[in-house]
Amino acid sequence: MNDKSNKGVLVSVAKKGEDDRVVEEHLDELAFLALTADITTEKIFTQKLEQPDKRTFIGKGKLEEVHAFVVANNIDLVIFDDDLSPSQLRNLEKDLKCQIYDRSLLILDIFLNRAQTAQAKTQVELARYQYLMPRLTRMWTHLERQRGGTGTRGGAGEKEIETDRRMIRNQISVLKKKLEKIEKQNAVQRKSRSNIVRVALVGYTNVGKSTLMRLLSKSDVKAEDKLFATVDSTVRKVVIQAIPFLLSDTVGFIRKLPHHLIESFKSTLAEVREADILLHVVDVSHPAYEDHIRVVKETLRDIGASDKPTIYVFNKIDLLENEDEEPVEKMHSMHMEEDDEKVFVSAQEKININGLRELIFKKVKKRHYQIFPNYLKDEFYLGQEHNKDV
Structure with missing residues (x-):
């Protein structure tokens, strides 16, 4: 996350017949997560569907509504209350032309900022890399946020994505070994x-x-x-x-x-x-x-x-x-x-x-x-x- 507060909108898809009170509670929690990550919620969008849209999670009309609000209000990111598939993430970033978070990525970013010990930092980094591996896209690289930036990687092609994937695979291997070493030390401490x-x-x-x-x-x-x-x-x-x-x-x-x-x-x-x-x-x-x-x-x-x-x-x-x-x-x-x-x-x-x-x-x-x-x-x-x- 940046030092400055970002402007975001929340998006939730509820199944038809789902209790409105439950949907509201889940959105309240998502707004609290956003606040914890220094993101100000500007608007909440909800839609009831039998199943989320396979391409963009939300329907075409709702997508246009979200896009119009994002453009008119200079929104930094759109946060979905459920996990998005790699293809949904790619399509949403292409259509909305802004950063897309799903619930897992938001939680992972919060954990990354809150971890203090070497063990916790290593655990969160490992989880984040494992999550990001299949979700690398041409338009946005979420790894930028870990380095403190939020910009696009303009013109990034398949070669660059493949380089990122290789880097992530190497990092996952390094982090797993580091975590294994830390856990052995902690196991000895717990045994005592x-x-x-x-x-x-x-x-x-x-x-x-x-x-x-x-x-x-x-x-x-x-x-x-x-x-x-x-x-x-x-x-x-x-x-x-x-x-x-x-x-x-x-x-x-x-x-x-x-x-x-x-x-x-x-x-x-x-x-x-x-x-x-x-x-x-x-x-x-x-x-x-x-x-x-x-x-x-x-x-x-x-x-x-x-x-x-x-x-x-x-x-x-x-x-x-x-x-x-x-x-x-x-x-x-x-x-x-x-x-x-x-x-x-x-x-x-x-x-x-x-x-x-x-x-x-x-x-x-x-x-x-x-x-x-x-x-x-x-x-x-x-x-x-x-x-x-x-």
Whole structure:
């Protein structure tokens, strides 16, 4: 992305009969993604079709409508809420004569800007190259954005595209080797922590995980009202009533998370996969929170972490419209497992954080005594500093 804010329009194709409320929620999320990427949404276009158009995703009339708006308002880019095929991308760039993003490319760009560690940067670069490989076109080269530019590559022909493809294949090979080396180092580090209980925060993006992490670990963890504020995994040591454990926060999940990104981030998500207990944080004030729970559960299943003891942390209760309403009444379709627990909190307002701590202690203590059956609350643990970077 550029330093300056770009002007964009959003485009969504809904199947006939699809709930308008759901379509609106998805577009709200896409607009938030755009904002996170410093793109100002100037207009939203929607169309209902039985199936997206094979050539341009949207119908001919809607395409002309979008084109007219793009030309009249000097729009920098058009963002589609679904993934585009390589041919659809080529055709849209040719017809609209501006940059085209689909949902995956937008998410990948956000991740690229937010990654801090060598591992996260390598993972995102790998996912982005794998995504871009089949999508190189004559008119636009999305690699330009990675180098900070947004211009066209005027007159670029097949020879230049083939050169780009060869460069990408080489980069993919280099990045895979680099990632393999980093993962081996991290695996050794995780193995050294195998004698301590591990708790991982999971949840949809922007549900308040980092704020909870900061409260529970009493450490300075970045938290802001943007999607994917956390891309790198953060691990802190916490002690509750003389029982120590490691608390980790990783990237938030989102619907239609790019497949390449999930694959590349599996090593980072090892913190989740190897955790003893999950804190599944849910923004209970969000109208689509049950859908968010489903997305998180599906992603956990994809990375092999769906069988963990879980505490559902229903966050942001201070934002519920009807304060007298018992949130649990809204959870008829959540399908919690028998051993799962739930707690209602507000991380921002620090409501019922002690209740959350008690539940965590109960789960951690049980697992801790499985690791150390003869454990005594001795001075070694009591005297330790409660929160340390790991």
